[in-house]
Amino acid sequence: MDDLLERLLTGLPADALITDPDVTASYGRDMASFCEAGTPAVVVLPRTVEQVQHVMRTATALRVPVVPQGARTGLSGAANASDGCIVLSLVKMDRILEINPVDRIAVVEPGVVNAVLSRAVDEHGLYYPPDPSSWETCTIGGNIGTASGGLCCVKYGVTAEYVLGLTVVLADGRLLNTGRRTAKGVAGYDLTRLFVGSEGSLGIVVEAVLALKPRPPAQLVLAAEFPSARAACDAVCAIMERGHTPSLLEIMDRTTVHAVNKLAGMGLPESTEALLLCAFDTPDPVADLAAVAGLCEAAGASEVVPADTAAESDMLLQARRLSLTALETVKSATMIDDVCVPRSRLGEMIDGTAAIAEKHGLVIGVCAHAGDGNTHPVVCFDHLDPDESRRARESFDEIMALGLELGGTITGEHGVGVLKKEWLARELGPVALELQRGIRQTFDPLGILNPGKLF
Template sequence: MSRLREGLPAEAVLTDADVLASYAHDMASFCPAGTPAAVVLPREVEQVRHVLRVASELRVPVVPQGARSGLSGAANAVDGCVLLSLVRMNRVLDIDPVNRIAVVEPGVVNAELSKAVAGHGLAYPPDPSSWEQCTIGGNIGTGAGGLCCVKYGVTAEYVLGLDVVLADGRLLSTGRSTAKGVAGYDLTRLFVGSEGTLGVVVRAVLALKPAPRQQLVLAAEFASSAAAGDAVCRIMAAGHAPSLLELMDRTSVQAVNRMMRMGLPESTEALLLAGFDTPEPGAELAAVGELCRAAGATEVVPAEDAAESEMLLAARRAGLSALEAVKGTTMIDDVCVPRARLAELLDGVAEIADRHRLTIGVIAHAGDGNTHPTVCFDASDEDEARRARQSFDEIMALGLELGGTITGEHGVGVLKRDWLARELGPDALELQRGIKAVFDPLGILNPGKVF
């Protein structure tokens, strides 16, 4: 500990047992967390480099952390590690309206960046549901998505360059600040989604877009998952580019009503929300409404103004919190399947829920097939917790059977480590472990995560 403290201000190193426990895990259930030796909260790049140099010298594991809003255990402590919390490195260093880029530190909160660039008529599109608390560094680590990704894309598409502290303390710069650049291998993309296993991001160059127009949202009710899935396929096949296309099943709609008393239609099997931020959103909503009716919608209600649209989006954003309130504990999956298989995934999850006698709500980014089946259970009931874990695994198996992936945006962490091996296969897994060994030959960066 003395070596660690030598290059850090006293307030940057925390060792109180209760404080350490509060930093030891993220928001995922069923993910083990060890006992850390210390929490370090650096404010400068040189402080991060010092931590990594000492850790490399002494062979001490380092677990990088952001806001710990993750859902896969990727930020969980391992025994004897240094938890490297980057939340105090939270400066927006530059906003360049001409080149449409922002340069930020990893601890900048997603929503704060959005506010900062909005004053320049710009937007940073990736918007995870936790956008008001999650950090850009965490978003980069997990390759986060969000509601608007169906039109604007995910985090990886907006990260142009990075400064990364490697396991031995070297500072590596990757990527560019230009609109184009193909010099050498794309190391920037390699770090996006690597969950802190290859290096510690200390600075990011992010692409920005012109701020979109205010969107209008349509709500469509369906009597079956198949009809809702058909509507999604019709909308996308017709060439529409919704700014969001979200789906809530009956269980999640009822949960939101109980928590927020919003009066959403509880009799519907699936509620589809479609938004447009085009110059004439009303015309787009009318066309999409007809496609929904052709697919079997029992009710189609376009919002008349921005206030009504925001009310519908508030219901969608509250979905995960509402499901958590059902039993007190949730396991949130993020299986992603081809759009054409979306209804099969929903029906399969319903069958799994019935068979295991559990409440499982599904909220989905329907436009890109990214679903969030959320298993609600009582963690103090040993049998129910066992059934919850079994159902979670069966949902991931179902996603793979349907040609999908075990994670669309939450990452692998601890929770899905075994499932990653099943999805990738032995050859791809061996190559990925080889890449890890090049960047982290001593295996000190976030050990036990991903692989």
């Protein structure tokens, strides 16, 4: 420990190191339940690329594991510390280095908060679409590490589609530049995409070139109440089959609606079994919402209410953004899944989740990026009750198994981390797993980058 601190201090200011055990313990884990976390030896908060390089050279020399972190809003344990590691917190590297309206790019450091970037580019008439529910606190580096999505993915896509290039510090401290600043580019293997979603296991992202879009018109939102989740999912299928391109298409089940009302007094309709939110940011959103309203009514909606103003729309979107937070108040702990299935199987996924909840005698609320088929079943349980905790874990696993059975994936945007390691192996199969482990070995032959994550 003394040797590690001494070497780190040769290239870092003293205030960049935290060794107080009470403070370092607070950097031990992200927001995921049921994930092991160790005790870090030291927390380092670098401010420059050179300081990150120094940390990695030191870690390589001493064979010390390094766990990169952002805001620790993750839900898979990917940012959890391992015993004796260096926690490399990148939150102090939070500069927006460039916003270029001509090339429609932003160049940012990893600690930039998603919402801060969104507001900054908005001042230039531009738009950065990826918007996880935690956008007010999560960082771009964390978004890249877990390949985050968000509410607007149904129209605009996920983080991976907006990362054009990266500057990465490798395990041995070398600096790697990937990708481009241009609109097109196919030179060599796409290493940029390889790093997106790698959860800090291949290198430390210290700068990112992000694609931007012109700012769209303000969106209007429609809320439709349904007597069942299956009816709401039928409406989703009809909307997509008819060729509509909503900017947002979300489902909240009855449990989620009740939780949001209890937390924030939003006045959402508690008689509904499923609430569908659909938004358009087109030149004529009123006409688009009218067409969708007809499809919702044909699918069995009991009531369809289009928002008249942007303020009403923002209120509905805020209700959706509060879903996970609200469900966390139902019991003392939650396990948040993010199984993604084909849109055509979404109704089966939600109904199957309800059956799993009934089987285990648990409260499981579901909110979903319905346009993507990306569900977020939230298992609510008392972490002090061993039997309830066991049932929560079993239900979580059964939900993932159901997703795979329906032709889906165990994670649409939260990542694998510690929580889903065993399930990643099942989804990939032995050949793909062997190749992925080989890739990791190439980038990190000593195995010091975020050990114990992914596989």
